[in-house]
Amino acid sequence: MGLPPLALYIHWPFCAKKCPYCDYNSYAIGWHPEEAALWAKAYIRAxxxxxxxxxxxxxxxxxxxGGTPSQMPLxxxxxxxxxIHDLFPARADAVEITLEANPRDISKTLLQIYYGLGINRISLGVQSFDDNELMFLGRDHNAKVAREALDVVATVFDRYSIDLMYGLPHHTVALWQGRLEEALSLGTRHLSLYQLTIEPETGFYRPFQRGDYKLPENSIxxxxxxxTHDVCADRGLLGYEISSFAALGQECRHNLHYWHYNSYFGVGPGSHGRVHHNGQTYALASMKNPLAWREGILNQAVGIVEKPPLTPAEVALERLYMGLRMRRGIQRSDFQALESGGYIDGQAYQRLRNQGLMGEDSQTIFLTKEGRLRLDAVVVDLMV
Ligand SMILES: C[S@@+](CC[C@H](N)C(=O)[O-])C[C@H]1O[C@@H](n2cnc3c(N)ncnc32)[C@H](O)[C@@H]1O
Ligand code: SF4
Incomplete structure (x- = not known):
């Protein structure tokens, strides 16, 4: 039997500016170019x-x-x-290597350098093709820059994706439909479409709390x-996960590893990992603060926080939660193993099926579109 697959996530935590909606571990306070060698050393050591x-x-x-990896020093x-080539000898070439890029950083020269390094997929953080929305979102690019960046990406890469946000305060069905159709007309074969969420400790939190802005009603x-699912499906992009839409063969292989609950390493400040090793599953975490992480790694290799292995119940919950994000759901045999292990309530499952929130076929058990809208509640219901 071959070795199990591994997905490697590398987090670069710095951005040109911090966007008001973003609670990722990202910082506008930059790094010093003369410290590039120290950063490289820390990533490699980790x-x-x-x-x-x-x-x-x-x-x-x-x-x-990230953060913004398109700002990572070359x-x-x-x-x-x-x-990476030295550490994974003989199987050095990962099948898919994605880099997340911000439109403002894109140039043909930079993309060709990335391609030369083995990067074969770009995820472009467009967010919107409308100038007013981009301004509201505090982005440092406008729609023209986004379109130009996309054109350049498409000349160098076969596989790329764009991130867009919906559910902005003024979004109606008609308005979002127009935005989505415009994005689809540009020919991209993978879209990550995120509904705006308002997170504590972000720039948007207080103005939304105060009522300066309001998210659309739940029914909207x-x-x-x-x-979103219908319009994308009409154009041949299947919603293969809650926020991910792709033409056949264009799915993000890396993210599928998360949802299939395969092992992944996280390298960089605030990154996480899950590793199945010697019959146990380990949750790995890294220090969030970039400098503390770097110094921790370089001085005593303590930037990675070791924790005891997850309990079987924790593993079951995570496996279910990740697997049910996917349209195809989880394998029947895995579901049955969770049920016979006493982690899933069989009656709750039947109830959720009767309510039209879950479904099954000969191989898999999955959430319907309505079910995927309520993923958290459904998983809570299912767990014993
Ligand atoms: C790691 S982030 C950012 C990648 C890249 N730095 C950028 O901004 O384009 C990945 C994506 O998450 C989405 N995102 C971040 N915060 C969000 C929020 N509060 N609500 C919805 N989507 C969010 C954005 O679409 C973003 O492109
Ligand atoms: S959305 Fe992207 S560019 Fe904006 S702060 Fe977050 S990681 Fe940085």
Missing amino acids: LETLVRDYPAHRLDTVFLG SVLESLFSA LADLFNL
Whole structure:
């Protein structure tokens, strides 16, 4: 039997500016160019530590996320890729290597360098093709820059995705339909479509609390979600996960590893990992503060926070929660194992089926579109 697949996530936490809706571990306070070598060393040391502690995986995908990895110094990227090749000998070439890029950073020269490094997929953070929405979202690009960036990406890469946000305060079904159709007309074959959420400790939190802005009503949000699935399906992009829409073969292989609950390493400040090792599942976390992480890793290799293995009940909950995000759901045999292990309430499952929130076929058990709108509540209901 071959080695189990591994997905590698690398987090670069810095951005040109902090967007008011964003609660990712990202910071506008930059890094100093003269410290690039220190950052490279820390990333490589963190990866070496993980490979040493959890060996025997086959590297399948790499995802450089952020923050804004298109602002990562090239010297850091080059050192990192060279380390990845050394650490995963003989199977060095991951099948899919994605880099998340912000439109303002895109140039043909930079993309060609990425391609030369082995990056074969770009995820472009467009957010909207409307100038007023981009201004509301506090972005540092406008619609023209986004369109130009997309054109350049499409000339260098076969596989790319764009991120868009919906459910903005003024979004109606008709307005979002127009926005979505416009985005689809640009020919992209993968879209990540996120409903705006207001998170504590973000710039949007207080103004929304005060009532300066209001999210659309829940019934409108449900309509937007349904419409998103229908419009994308009409154009051949299947909603294969709650926020992900792709033409056949264009699905994000890296994210599928998360949802299939395969092992993944997280490298970089605030990154997480899950590793199945010696019959146990380990949850790995890294220090959030970038400098503390870097110094921790470089000085005592303590940037990665070790925790005891997850309990079987925790593993069951995570497996269910991740698997049910996907349209195809989870394998019947896995579902049955969870049920006979006493983690799933069989009666609740029948009730959810009768309510039209869950369904099954000969191989899988899944949430219907209505069920995926209520993922959290359904999982809580299902668990014993
Ligand atoms: C890691 S983030 C950002 C990637 C990249 N730095 C960018 O901004 O384009 C990935 C995506 O999450 C989405 N996102 C971030 N915060 C969100 C929020 N509060 N609500 C909905 N979507 C959000 C955005 O679409 C963003 O592109
Ligand atoms: S949305 Fe992207 S660019 Fe904006 S702060 Fe978050 S990670 Fe940075």
